[in-house]
Amino acid sequence: MSNKKVILITGAAMGIGRAAACKFARNDWSVAMIDREKEALMAVSEDLKKEGRDVEPFLCDVSDYEQCNDTVEKVVAHYRKIDALYNNAGVLGDRLGILDFDHKAFQEAFQTNVFGSMYMIQLVSRTMVERKLEGCIINTTSINADIATWDPVGYIGSKGAMRCLTRTCAFQLGKYKIRVNAVSPGATVTPMARASWENKEVYDTVAGLHIRNMWIQPEMVADAAFFLASEEAYGINGVILPVDDGYTCGKSADFSKIS
Numbered sequence: 094m095s096n097k098k099v100i101l102i103t104g105a106a107m108g109i110g111r112a113a114a115c116k117f118a119r120n121d122w123s124v125a126m127i128d129r130e131k132e133a134l135m136a137v138s139e140d141l142k143k144e145g146r147d148v149e150p151f152l153c154d155v156s157d158y159e160q161c162n163d164t165v166e167k168v169v170a171h172y173r174k175i176d177a178l179y180n181n182a183g184v185l186g187d188r189l190g191i192l193d194f195d196h197k198a199f200q201e202a203f204q205t206n207v208f209g210s211m212y213m214i215q216l217v218s219r220t221m222v223e224r225k226l227e228g229c230i231i232n233t234t235s236i237n238a239d240i241a242t243w244d245p246v247g248y249i250g251s252k253g254a255m256r257c258l259t260r261t262c263a264f265q266l267g268k269y270k271i272r273v274n275a276v277s278p279g280a281t282v283t284p285m286a287r288a289s290w291e292n293k294e295v296y297d298t299v300a301g302l303h304i305r306n307m308w309i310q311p312e313m314v315a316d317a318a319f320f321l322a323s324e325e326a327y328g329i330n331g332v333i334l335p336v337d338d339g340y341t342c343g344k345s346a347d348f349s350k351i352s
């Protein structure tokens with residue numbers, strides 16, 4: 094068995110997952126890259142292989158239990174073990190609000206964001222327990238789970254569910270020495286949020302909700318996930334780590350000019 098640590102990253106073809114695959118692979122991890130978008134997945138994994146990185150693409154829709162099961166088996170057959178899981182794949186759904194949301198979009202958000210994450214947690218943590226590995230799991234929640242927003246209600250509910258489940262998984266898997274934490278990104282410049290950041294007015298408004306008037310870059314979230322997976326984070330368990338430039342601190346009006 095190689096001395097390299099192995100991480101399985103879902104949603105690795107684009108956005109934050111792609112940045113995470115690059116971060117881990119360039120820092121000497123072996124990376125099992127999971128996505129359902131074949132072309133994008135192959136393109137990024139080929140680029141990393143050309144750099145000499147140890148990555149392997151696996152086509153999988155995480156909302157399907159059988160596909161997750163099959164994929165985890167293939168990853169273990171390839172790498173012999175999985176040390177870490179980054180549940181990053183996520184879908185937004187529609188933005189139609191409570192009176193009009195589409196029930197299928199609502200279901201799809203839960204199917205990928207919650208069910209897919211839990212399928213992977215169960216399947217991957219079983220492989221860790223079998224091998225007595227002190228593994229680690231990183232989930233993905235969102236600022237939407239902390240504050241009221243106009244984002245899709247299915248998405249918000251799914252991210253709230255992942256907040257609760259992260260803590261519960263940390264507790265239930267703790268006896269096997271598996272740590273479970275989550276990252277909670279602010280508004281991040283990825284394909285998912287393109288409709289917002291491509292519109293100058295929306296971009297500026299959203300930037301203004303972050304303390305330093307900025308958007309989060311995917312690499313910032315990838316760096317936080319990398320830290321949570323590292324030995325330096327060995328004491329950190331059951332934590333939801335905001336990567337949101339203080340968005341969820343809440344911003345008041347600036348009264349500093351009033352004398």
Ligand SMILES: NC(=O)c1ccc[n+]([C@@H]2O[C@H](COP(=O)([O-])OP(=O)(O)OC[C@H]3O[C@@H](n4cnc5c(N)ncnc54)[C@H](O)[C@@H]3O)[C@@H](O)[C@H]2O)c1
Nearest residue numbers: 104107108109128129154155182183235280281283284285
């Ligand atoms: N972008 C933001 O502003 C933001 C903010 C907070 C949280 N997040 C969360 O961060 C994570 C990554 O988001 P992103 O912005 O990089 O998204 P993105 O849409 O840019 O990329 C998501 C990736 O996941 C893949 N994916 C989606 N559903 C899948 C499925 N069922 N099976 C396999 N792969 C699937 C997509 O193909 C894509 O490659 C998501 O969980 C998202 O909810 C994003």
